[in-house]
Amino acid sequence: MDQLAYTHLVRRLEHDSNFHPAAFRSKVLLVSASAYLALFGVLIAIATMLYLGFHWAQSHHNTYNMLRFGVFALIMLPIFWVVFRSFFMRLPAPEGRPITREEAPKLFETLDKIRQKLKGPKIHQVLIDSEYNAAISQLPRFGLFGPHTNYLILGLPYLLGVTHKEMLATVAHEYGHLCGNHGKLGAWVYRQRRTFGALYEQVRDSSDDNWIQAGMARALGKFMPYYNAYTFVLSRQDEYEADRTASQIAGASANANGLVRDALLGRWVHQDFWPKLYQQAETAMRPSFMPFSAMRMAFKASYEQWATAERLVEALAEKSNLNDTHPALSERVEATGQKAILPSCIEVSAADVLLGGTTTKTLIAEFDQEWWNKESKKWETRCKYVFRSKARLQELSALPLSQVALLDLQEFALLIAEFDTPQAAKPVLEHLLKQEGGPYPKAAFVYGHILLDEDNGRGLEHLEKAAASDRRLVEQAAQLGYDFLLKHQGEYAAHAWWKKIMPEQASD
Numbered sequence: 001m002d003q004l005a006y007t008h009l010v011r012r013l014e015h016d017s018n019f020h021p022a023a024f025r026s027k028v029l030l031v032s033a034s035a036y037l038a039l040f041g042v043l044i045a046i047a048t049m050l051y052l053g054f055h056w057a058q059s060h061h062n063t064y065n066m067l068r069f070g071v072f073a074l075i076m077l078p079i080f081w082v083v084f085r086s087f088f089m090r091l092p093a094p095e096g097r098p099i100t101r102e103e104a105p106k107l108f109e110t111l112d113k114i115r116q117k118l119k120g121p122k123i124h125q126v127l128i129d130s131e132y133n134a135a136i137s138q139l140p141r142f143g144l145f146g147p148h149t150n151y152l153i154l155g156l157p158y159l160l161g162v163t164h165k166e167m168l169a170t171v172a173h174e175y176g177h178l179c180g181n182h183g184k185l186g187a188w189v190y191r192q193r194r195t196f197g198a199l200y201e202q203v204r205d206s207s208d209d210n211w212i213q214a215g216m217a218r219a220l221g222k223f224m225p226y227y228n229a230y231t232f233v234l235s236r237q238d239e240y241e242a243d244r245t246a247s248q249i250a251g252a253s254a255n256a257n258g259l260v261r262d263a264l265l266g267r268w269v270h271q272d273f274w275p276k277l278y279q280q281a282e283t284a285m286r287p288s289f290m291p292f293s294a295m296r297m298a299f300k301a302s303y304e305q306w307a308t309a310e311r312l313v314e315a316l317a318e319k320s321n322l323n324d325t326h327p328a329l330s331e332r333v334e335a336t337g338q339k340a341i342l343p344s345c346i347e348v349s350a351a352d353v354l355l356g357g358t359t360t361k362t363l364i365a366e367f368d369q370e371w372w373n374k375e376s377k378k379w380e381t382r383c384k385y386v387f388r389s390k391a392r393l394q395e396l397s398a399l400p401l402s403q404v405a406l407l408d409l410q411e412f413a414l415l416i417a418e419f420d421t422p423q424a425a426k427p428v429l430e431h432l433l434k435q436e437g438g439p440y441p442k443a444a445f446v447y448g449h450i451l452l453d454e455d456n457g458r459g460l461e462h463l464e465k466a467a468a469s470d471r472r473l474v475e476q477a478a479q480l481g482y483d484f485l486l487k488h489q490g491e492y493a494a495h496a497w498w499k500k501i502m503p504e505q506a507s508d
Helices: 003-019 021-060 063-087 105-118 156-161 164-176 184-205 211-250 252-282 291-301 309-317 329-336 350-354 357-397 406-419 422-433 441-453 459-469 471-488 491-501
Strands: 097-099 125-129 134-142 145-155
Touching: 003 021, 003 211, 003 491, 021 063, 021 211, 097 357, 105 125, 105 164, 105 211, 105 350, 125 156, 134 164, 145 156, 145 164, 156 164, 156 252, 156 291, 156 350, 156 357, 164 211, 164 252, 164 350, 211 252, 211 329, 252 291, 252 309, 252 329, 252 357, 291 357, 309 329, 350 357, 357 406, 406 422, 406 441, 422 441, 441 459, 441 471, 459 471, 459 491, 471 491
Parallel strands: 125 145
Antiparallel strands: 097 125, 134 145
16 A cells, blocks of 8 residues: 555544544554454364364375375465464563562652543653653553553653653653543554564564565555554544643643653754764764763753744744644644643753652763763764865865866765855756766765755756666665655655655555
C-alpha cells in the first residue's frame, strides 16, 4: 500500500469512527485479533497436515510413502517452528538506568497515589534515560503472551526541565494508557499496537536468515498497513482520553502548561542545545561543559530563546499528522479547556521534588560520564576532521576557481557548504555541474537542496539526477522533494514524487 492509499484509508476510518463509533471499535477488535488468528491458523493447518500425512503413510505400510512423508515433514516442520517461535519471541526491554524506591521515595509515593486513584496495574520498573521525554512500555513476559511487565521511562532532561505538577500530568497521561479509563479494548489495542509493531520489526530484520522468515515478513508487510491504519485511529482517540486522565490527576491548567512547555523546550533541546554542544567539537578536543550538568542552568538561561510568542505561534500552527498518534498541540490544549500560554521559567524542577538533590546529582554525574564514554572517540575524530578540512579549504580557496582541478571541485564545494554556508558553495557547484565527465551526484544533491531552500522548484531536477546516479542518496532526495512539494503543491504532488523516486517502497 502506498502512502496516498494509506492516507485515504486513515481519513475514511476517522470518518467511520466519528459517525459509527461502536461499529468501528468492533472492526478494530476484529483486525487486531485476525493477526493472531492467522498465525494460529497456520500452526493448526501444518499440524493437521502432518498428522493426516503420518497416518496416511502409516496405513499404507509402504516404505516409499513413508519416505515421501519424511520429505514433506522436513519441509513443513521448519515453517511450523518459525511460526510457533514467533509467539514467544522476546521483545527488547526499554533501555535506561533503573531507579529504586530507596533512591527516590517521593517519586514512588507519587506513583502509588496515581495508581490508587486510577486503579491501574503496578509499575514494575522505573527507568531514567537521556531523552527529553516520558513514556510507559508494557511488554508481555513470554513473547506475545503471559503477564505483562510495566516500565515507566522518565528522561533526565525532562525531569530537569518541567515542574512537579507538569510531570504528574505527563505520568498520569502515560499511566492512563494502561488503565480502564479508555475501556478494555482501547488499552488492549494500545498494548498490542506496540507489541505487534515490535514483532514485525524483528521478523523483517531477520528476513534474510531464510526463505520462511522472508515469507512471513512479506505477508506481515501486506497486513501491517491495514493493521496500523485501524489501530492508529483508535489510538489517536485514546490520546485524548489519556489527556483527560492527566487533567483529572494534575489539573487542566498544569496539563495544558506542560503540553506547551514540552513542545517549546523539547524542540529547543533537540534543535539548539545538543547541536551547540556538539559544535564545540570543531574547536576543542573536549567540551567546555558536560551536557546533563549544564541542562538546569541552560534551560533557565535560554528561557527567552525558547519561550517566545513566535515559537508558540509556530507550534500551534502545526497540524496533526499520520506519523504520530498524538494530536497536534493546538488540538490537545483546546481539549483541556485551557488557553495556550507561554510557560513560566521554573525555579524548582520535577527532579528536585521527585528525586531529591542527592539522587539528582548522582544521576547527572552518571549520565555525563556515560555520555562522554560513548562520545569521546567520535568527538576527537570530528575535531581532527574539522582541523584537516579547514586547512584543505584554505588551500583550495587560495586558487582561482578555474585552476582548481576537476577532481577537487566537488570536495571544494562540499567543504564550503559544510564550513561556510550552502549559498557560498553555489558558484562552485554551478561551475562543477557544467563540466564534462559527470555525473556528480553529491554536488547535484547539495545544489538541488540549496535551490529548494530558496523555494526554487528547479532543485527537484537536480535531486532526481542525484538519486538516479547514486542509490545512497535516494531516500534523502525523496524526502527533500516530498517535503517541498507537500508545502507548495499538496499531498498528490508529494506522493507522486515519492513514488517516482522510490517506486519499490511506494508499492509495498
